[in-house]
Amino acid sequence: MDIGLLSVSMNVYSTKRIAEEAVKMGHYIELIDHTRCSVKLGGDKPRIFLGEEDITDGFDAVIPRIGAKVTRHGVAIVKQFEMNGVFSTARSLSIARARNKVRTLQIMARKGIPIPETLFSINPDNIGQQIEILGGAPVIIKIQEGTQGLGVILAETKKSAKSIIDTFYKMDTSILMQEYIEESNGEDIRIIVVGNKIVASMKRTSDVEEFRSNIHRGGTTEAIKPSTKEQFIAISAAKHLGLGVAGVDLIRSNRGPLLIEVNASPGLQGIEAATGTNVAKEIILYVERNRKKRRRR
Ligand SMILES: Nc1ncnc2c1ncn2[C@@H]1O[C@H](COP(=O)(O)OP(=O)(O)OP(=O)(O)O)[C@@H](O)[C@H]1O
Ligand SMILES: [Mg+2]
Ligand SMILES: [Mg+2]
Numbered sequence: 001m002d003i004g005l006l007s008v009s010m011n012v013y014s015t016k017r018i019a020e021e022a023v024k025m026g027h028y029i030e031l032i033d034h035t036r037c038s039v040k041l042g043g044d045k046p047r048i049f050l051g052e053e054d055i056t057d058g059f060d061a062v063i064p065r066i067g068a069k070v071t072r073h074g075v076a077i078v079k080q081f082e083m084n085g086v087f088s089t090a091r092s093l094s095i096a097r098a099r100n101k102v103r104t105l106q107i108m109a110r111k112g113i114p115i116p117e118t119l120f121s122i123n124p125d126n127i128g129q130q131i132e133i134l135g136g137a138p139v140i141i142k143i144q145e146g147t148q149g150l151g152v153i154l155a156e157t158k159k160s161a162k163s164i165i166d167t168f169y170k171m172d173t174s175i176l177m178q179e180y181i182e183e184s185n186g187e188d189i190r191i192i193v194v195g196n197k198i199v200a201s202m203k204r205t206s207d208v209e210e211f212r213s214n215i216h217r218g219g220t221t222e223a224i225k226p227s228t229k230e231q232f233i234a235i236s237a238a239k240h241l242g243l244g245v246a247g248v249d250l251i252r253s254n255r256g257p258l259l260i261e262v263n264a265s266p267g268l269q270g271i272e273a274a275t276g277t278n279v280a281k282e283i284i285l286y287v288e289r290n291r292k293k294r295r296r297r
Contacts, residue, residue, distance in 0.1 A: 001060040001291055003029040003284075004081070006074065008067060014268040015065055017280040025284050032062070034077045035070055048080055061087040061291040063245075063283065064095060065265045068147045071099050087291040089283065090264050094242040098264040101144050102176050104241065105259075111240045113233055114258050116251075117179040120144075124169040127162050130177065137161050140178040141168070147263075149214030154180060181258065184251035188213045188260070191226055191234035191248045192271055192279055195286045198234060200277040201226045202270070215267075221274035226250075230257045237262050244290070245283055247271075 003022055007015040010031050022029040032050055040047045047056045062081050066074035079092035097103050102120050109115060119134045131139060137158040143151030155161035161177075168175045186206030192199050200223075207218035215221065226234065230250055237259055238246035247266025250257045268279050 001027050001288070002058060003027055003287060004032045004055070004059040004062040004086075005029055005065065006032050006034045006062055006078065007065040008033050008035055008070070012065070014265070014280075017268050017272070018063060018065070018283055021278065021280040022284050025281070025288075027284065030058075032077075034064075034066065034074045037077045039077065039080045046080055046084065048077070048084070056084060059086055061089070061287045063089045063287065066095055067265070068099070068145060071095065071145075087287070089244040089287060091242050095264045097241050098243060098246070098262045099145055101142060101146075101261050102174070104262050105176075107240055108237060108259055111236065113237055113240070114256060116140075116181055116253070116258050116260065118176055119178075120174075120176045122169060122174075124166055127165050127169075128158065130165075131158055131161055134177050135179055138180040138182075140180050141165060142176050142178065143168075144174040144176055148216040149212040150216075152212055154211050181251050181253045183254050186211050186213055187252065189224065189226060189230060189250040189252070189257070190266070190271060191230065191250065192266055192277075193234050193238040193243075193246045193248060194279070194282045195244060195289070196235055196239060198226070198231055199282045200271050200275040200279055201230075202274040204270075215270045221270055223275040227257065233257055233259055244286060 019029050036051055038049045047054055064078045075092045075096050078088055082088055105115050105118050121130050138156045139161050141153045141155055141164055155164055188204050191201045202221045203224045204213035204219040204221050206213040210217055213219040234248040237248050241262055243264055247263035249260045251260055272279055
């Protein structure tokens with residue numbers, strides 16, 4: 001089949017790996033830099049262009065790898081492929097839901113998935129009370145659309161929490177406050193779900209003097225087998241968000257595993273290295289199972 005890989009560059013490990021596996025499995029795959037795409041509406045059928053080239057009927061499936069910086073445009077391009085009947089490993093709505101942590105947690109809360117206690121507001125007038133509603137300091141403060149651990153802050157005292165939150169509110173930056181799960185001990189669990197099954201799982205442990213376990217923040221990795229409850233949470237989370245491919249992050253608390261976020265374009269480098277699993281191949285197999293037959297016109 002002909003696959004479009006929506007990503008800004010082939011020089012990204014995950015993009016390269018997905019392309020490599022697709023070719024090995026006998027498919028044609030092309031990089032579609034969605035930041036260079038235009039959509040023309042009106043006329044008989046909406047047309048999608050990559051630069052000057054009309055790629056409307058060029059692909060059986062698309063695999064979105066949409067970065068944090070260009071989510072909105074990326075989502076609109078994926079949406080157009082979807083509306084034109086092209087199979088996508090991630091629906092546009094699902095990408096938008098996963099990108100925003102509050103939106104994700106709202107859906108998880110509604111579905112009964114355990115999450116850390118979380119509060120969001122934009123009101124600078126009663127920050128002290130907001131912290132109290134959450135149970136007091138220490139608190140985690142997160143930018144709603146942050147990634148790679150950037151924009152995740154641990155405020156140890158109410159005083160520092162207040163000044164940080166006040167700054168974000170005044171800057172019109174959307175944040176959330178969350179109870180600090182101290183017993184997670186700088187560790188988190190990343191579970192990769194493809195289709196409705198778990199293909200790889202790892203534990204990330206933070207560097208000394210760091211509570212964030214992200215690899216980009218110096219964390220180390222180790223393959224693990226998640227507990228039955230963790231497996232259930234990961235698979236349910238991907239399903240509730242409508243993601244064919246998802247990187248689900250959990251932390252272990254005294255009251256059991258808690259979901260902290262879901263990533264729609266999870267990085268493959270760390271997880272493939274830690275587990276020895278060919279995640280890229282799993283993604284292509286998933287596309288093979290689900291793509292629709294192309295209707296040319
Ligand atoms: N409530 C919490 N209590 C304790 N530690 C937390 C909490 N929330 C996040 N962390 C730590 O901070 C890390 C980063 O948080 P989170 O996964 O929400 O951010 P991110 O920037 O989206 O990360 P990613 O790069 O995985 O997309 C987590 O992996 C975890 O180690
Ligand atoms: Mg994230
Ligand atoms: Mg994370």
